[in-house]
Amino acid sequence: MRHSAARIIATHLIDLELFTAATAVPSTFPLYVGFMPDQEDATPDSAALYDTEGVKDGRLMRGGSNIVHPGIQLRVRSTVHDTGWSKIHEIEEEIASMLRTEITVWDDPLLTKYRVQNCSLTSPVIFLGLEEGPIRRYLFTANWLVTISQSEGD
DSSP states (O other), X not given: OOSOHHHHHHHHXXXXXXXXXXXXXXXXXXXXXXXXXXXXXXOSSEEEEEEEEEEEEEEOTTTOXXXXXXXXXXXXXXXXXXXXXXXXXXXXXXXXXXXXXXXXXXXXXXXXXXXXXXXXXXXXXXXXXEOSSSSXXXXXXXXXXXXXXXXXXX
C-alpha cells in the first residue's frame, strides 16, 4: 500500500468533517498523523492517529502473499473532559460503521483508492489522565485493527 492505515483513516475522518486537517486555517479540532505537536504549538483540542502493530492473519495459498491487519490508535486531548470523551466516542462510532468503505487519498498529482472492509475495536476507550505541563489537557485513546486493501489499478 502506498499510504499507512493511519493516513487513510485520517483522510476519511477529515473528509467527513469530524476533524479539520492539521494544516487548515482556522483549525478547530485538528487531526495529526503519526505525532502530536508540543503543547505550546497546538490548538487546545486536538487528536492524532498512529500506526500500531498489526496482526498477521495467515497467508494466501494462491500467490503466497501475507494477510496483515494493520493497527491504528487514536489519541484525543481536550481542555474539557466531556469534550474529549464525546469526541473519541463519536469517532469510535464512525470507525465502527466503516464497512466496505471507499477512501481516496490525494497526493498531488496522484490519487490512490483504498477499500476499508472493516475496523475492529481492540480495546474500549481508555482515559489516560491529564497530560503533563502547564496546559493539562485530558487524554483519551482507543485502538483498532483494520482490514484494508488498495484498489486495483492504483
